[in-house]
Amino acid sequence: MTTPSQHIAFIGGGNMASAIIGGLIRQGMKPDQITVVEPFAETAAKLHQNFGITALPTASAELLQATLVVWAVKPQIFSQAAEPVMSHTRGALHLSVAAGIRTDSICRWVGTERVVRCMPNTPALVGQGITGLFPCPLVSASDKALVEQVIGTTGQYVWVDQESKLDAVTALSGSGPAYVFYFLEAMTQAGVGMGLSAEQAYQLAVATFSGASSLAAASTESPEVLRQRVTSKGGTTYAAITSLDDAGVKASFVKAMQAAEVRARELGDEFGKA
Numbered sequence: 001m002t003t004p005s006q007h008i009a010f011i012g013g014g015n016m017a018s019a020i021i022g023g024l025i026r027q028g029m030k031p032d033q034i035t036v037v038e039p040f041a042e043t044a045a046k047l048h049q050n051f052g053i054t055a056l057p058t059a060s061a062e063l064l065q066a067t068l069v070v071w072a073v074k075p076q077i078f079s080q081a082a083e084p085v086m087s088h089t090r091g092a093l094h095l096s097v098a099a100g101i102r103t104d105s106i107c108r109w110v111g112t113e114r115v116v117r118c119m120p121n122t123p124a125l126v127g128q129g130i131t132g133l134f135p136c137p138l139v140s141a142s143d144k145a146l147v148e149q150v151i152g153t154t155g156q157y158v159w160v161d162q163e164s165k166l167d168a169v170t171a172l173s174g175s176g177p178a179y180v181f182y183f184l185e186a187m188t189q190a191g192v193g194m195g196l197s198a199e200q201a202y203q204l205a206v207a208t209f210s211g212a213s214s215l216a217a218a219s220t221e222s223p224e225v226l227r228q229r230v231t232s233k234g235g236t237t238y239a240a241i242t243s244l245d246d247a248g249v250k251a252s253f254v255k256a257m258q259a260a261e262v263r264a265r266e267l268g269d270e271f272g273k274a
């Protein structure tokens with residue numbers, strides 16, 4: 001992976017921007033190749049402390065040097081954040097991480113159709129993210145290559161062929177780390193209830209998740225077969241999975257992800273109008 005030689009601007013310097021900036025810096029990009037617009041002083045201080053970047057509190061002509069602009073603001077304020085930025089960045093390629101906000105809204109707000117919409121996730125912070133990407137028709141092969149270079153510093157990526165599929169990516173891998181943490185909370189709570197220390201229960205739960213994920217990634221077999229290998233006839237796993245099935249956990253999980261996909265669409269409808 002080569003480091004982008006371009007200048008990159010981030011609008012919004014919070015969690016997701018920091019995850020991507022961290023990836024870029026780890027790969028050797030220099031802080032002076034990165035401009036961040038971040039009005040919140042505490043977040044700006046963290047950017048300085050973590051990456052040596054002095055954020056701008058508001059948009060300025062400094063943004064003119066950006067060849068790529070990464071939009072990492074909440075969907076709710078995207079259109080408002082774009083107003084002061086637009087006049088400085090019309091010549092740049094734009095990459096949005098905002099959940100739900102569709103490319104027709106983004107193109108209107110940023111004044112160009114060189115727009116890629118994406119959905120990363122927070123394991124990007126440790127270089128193990130996965131990002132879904134969707135390009136507008138005017139995005140060139142070299143634009144896509146630049147986006148791949150930037151997002152590649154945070155982990156894996158997949159291009160989707162229809163924009164609506166990004167809402168599914170959002171429900172699956174965008175929100176997905178929260179589902180994993182939810183399971184970790186439950187497994188740790190159960191372990192503590194059975195007499196383990198909180199530290200040991202958490203260590204066992206985290207190692208089990210990462211170990212099982214690595215096994216699934218390395219295996220050619222389906223998760224169903226891998227699960228069956230753990231499940232001895234009449235044994236402990238059988239008792240646990242039967243209890244989960246009786247409680248309808250799998251169906252509830254599918255329903256929960258559908259709720260996330262619906263919410264992504266709603267965010268686009270609700271905040272994409274402006």
Ligand SMILES: NC(=O)c1ccc[n+]([C@@H]2O[C@H](COP(=O)([O-])OP(=O)(O)OC[C@H]3O[C@@H](n4cnc5c(N)ncnc54)[C@H](OP(=O)(O)O)[C@@H]3O)[C@@H](O)[C@H]2O)c1
Pocket residue numbers: 011012013014015016017037038039040043071072073074075077080081097098099100119120121122174
């Ligand atoms: N976190 C995730 O797991 C995740 C995953 C994929 C995609 N996303 C998407 O990433 C985007 C950012 O999420 P996040 O979790 O990184 O949120 P966040 O940590 O709150 O970061 C957003 C930052 O933008 C700042 N901001 C507000 N108004 C601004 C303006 N006018 N100009 C420039 N910056 C402004 C916010 O400052 P204030 O705090 O002062 O408002 C905040 O620091 C969202 O659209 C979300 O859908 C998040």
